[in-house]
Amino acid sequence: MTKRLTLCADDFAQSGSISAGILQLLDAGRLSATSVMSQSPHWPALAGDLKARARRADIGLHFNLTHGFDTPAKPLSHWLMKSQLRQLSQPALRDEALSQIDRFAEHFGQLPDFVDGHQHVHALPVIRDALFDAILRRWPQGQRPYLRAPDKLGHPGDNRLKSLILRSVCINFNEQAQEHGFATAPWFGGMYSLSPQADFAGLMQAWLARAPDQALIMCHPGLPASDAEDPIAASRSREFDYLISDAFGEHCRRHQVEIGRFQPAAVAA
Structure with a gap:
């Protein structure tokens, strides 16, 4: 039986090379x-290219607190510690979420289909509440974007410790999101070390085999680039080469996978 999976490339607009690879x-x-990443100075110029492809893919917001563009950003360690200690300002975070949502919509012409987070910050305590609040302030009554639930991680990739930490710091996100009326995928994959030595093709085959119908898998492809500000640039080009290859198409057929847009109604049913 064919199963339908959503394969999502993170970090669109972070750079020209990343965006070009995703468009291909x-x-x-x-x-x-x-x-x-709607804060990016590249986003206004790239929005039209993505809008032209909106019928074939879900276009979402990659909520960001850790990657600096025009202004410095705090590292993930800051948000991990402060969120667990509940030492963050929810109103300030709500305003930041509203700013990123509004900048997305300003150039794309509509609200995002979904929201996830750079380094999964959207699912951390306090930050998640601020995000829920921001979404309720922007979306019309009865409408919601779907959300990525990192605590539904179903495969550890090549780093069990990293996956254990992710699930623990995002605990109960899925439950709370659904209580607020948001759709989420029942299974999440794509977590790995992001090392250029990692066997991305082998890992993807494991995710394709393990994932149930309506699962969500993230990836981070991009065209080759010497970007000193991107620590995973080498991994991006390896991901791109595999995903564009005939081998990936064959692996999808072997595991009876259809890559398609997310269907919230099917998940909720």
Whole structure:
């Protein structure tokens, strides 16, 4: 039986090379979603290219607190510690979420189909409440974007400790999101070390085999680039090469996987 998976490329608009790679994969039908870093100075110029592909893919917001663009950003360690200690300002975080949502919509012409987070910050305590509040202030009554639930991680990739930490710091996110009326995928995959030595093709085959129908898998492809500000640039090009290849298409067929847009109603049913 064929199963439908949403394959989402993170970090659209972080750089030109990342965005160009994602656009090529969307055109090839190898992705069905991408999430946008709307703070990026590249976003206004790239929004039109993505809008032209909106019928074939879900376009979401990649909520960001850790990657600096025009202003410095705090590292993930800061948000991990402060969120667990509940030492964050929810109103300030809500305003930041509203700013990123509004900048997305200003250039894309509509609200995001979904929201996830750079380094999963959207699912941390306090931050998640601020995000829920921001979404309720912007979306019309009865409408919601779907959300990525990192605590539904179903495969540890090549780093069990990293996956254990992710699930623990995001605990109960899925339950709370659904209590607020948000749809989430029942299974999440794509977590790994992001090392260029990692066997991404082998890991993807494991995710394709393990994932149930309506699962969500993230990836981080991009075209080759010497970007000193991107610590995973080498891994991005390896991911791109595999995802564009005939081998990936064959692996999807072997595991009876159809790459398609997320269907919240099917998940909720």
